[in-house]
Amino acid sequence: MTQANPSNRLSSSRLGLSRWAGPPLILVTDEGRLPDPLAAAAALPPGSGVLLRHYGDPARVARAAALAALCRRRRLTLIVAADWRLAARLGAAGLHLPEGLARHGVLAPALGWLRRRRVLLTIAAHSPGALGRAAELGADAALxxxxxxxxxxxxxxxxxxxxxxxxKRLARQPLIALGGVTAATAGRLPRGTVAGLAAIDGLVPAERSRS
Structure with a gap:
């Protein structure tokens, strides 16, 4: 995410974001384009979220622990991708499932942890069929x-x-926009279509207070 020139152009009211239980602005980590996400996460306004991917990072557990500590200090929502055990160990606020993992089913322990802790569940969706699967699993939002x-x-x-x-008309859960989302492109989204914006970089931080 771009850390320079903070702007309020991505505020909830200006974009007409619909509501969901999670953060309206999410930093998505990527070991290739954002090897060390700590600096980018530290620049986020409180109330934002961080989705930890870094699937191939051999230091993922240590990096996740450092990120979890930063999220607690900064009042950010931490969501861990694919690994519910790591999410549980960190006390994360949510679990994210890649579309393939959601398509092939989820282990019962993961669903059990989600229900017991009442944490957020987000699922990646690249098709209407994936949106249906997200609804079947009770996802709080689809990316x-x-x-x-x-x-x-x-x-x-x-x-x-x-x-x-x-x-959006087919979905039974809030949608979060990901992929090429910037301060410029976000303005092209129809009002009320999405509940949040997610990006690896190029997303100008939203204003520090939610509307």
């Missing part, structure tokens, strides 16, 4: 991507604002 052309998936087909609006 839909890529909304716009993204450096993470160059040349990949994008959802786009129009199709996103159609998917």
């Amino acid at each position: 839909v991507s890529p909304i716009f052309p993204s450096r993470s998936h160059p040349g990949a087909p994008v959802v786009g604002p129009v199709r996103l609006g159609l998917w």
Whole structure:
């Protein structure tokens, strides 16, 4: 996420974000484009979220512990991807499931932990079918991507604002936009379509107080 030139252009009221139980602005970690996410996370306004991916990082556990401590200090919502045991160890506020993992089922212990702790569940969705699976699993939100052309998936087909609006009508859970989301492109999203914005970089921090 861009840390320079903070702006309030991404405030909830200005973009017409719908509501969900989690943060409206989420930093998504990536070991290639954001090897050390701590500095970017420290620049987020309180009330934002951090989605820890770093799937191939051999130091993932240690990095996750440092990130969890920072999130507590900064009042950020930590969501851990794919590993419910790590999420439980860190006392994370949520678990994120990649679409493939959600498609092939989730281990009963993971669902049991989610229900006992009443933590957030987000699921990646790249199709209407994936949105249906997210609803079946009781997801609190679906991360839909890529909304716009993204450096993470160059040349990949994008959802786009129009199709996103159609998917919103089908979805039974709030949607979070991911992929090519910047201060400029976020303004192209139809008002009320998404409940949050997520990005690895290029997203200007929102204003420090929620609307």
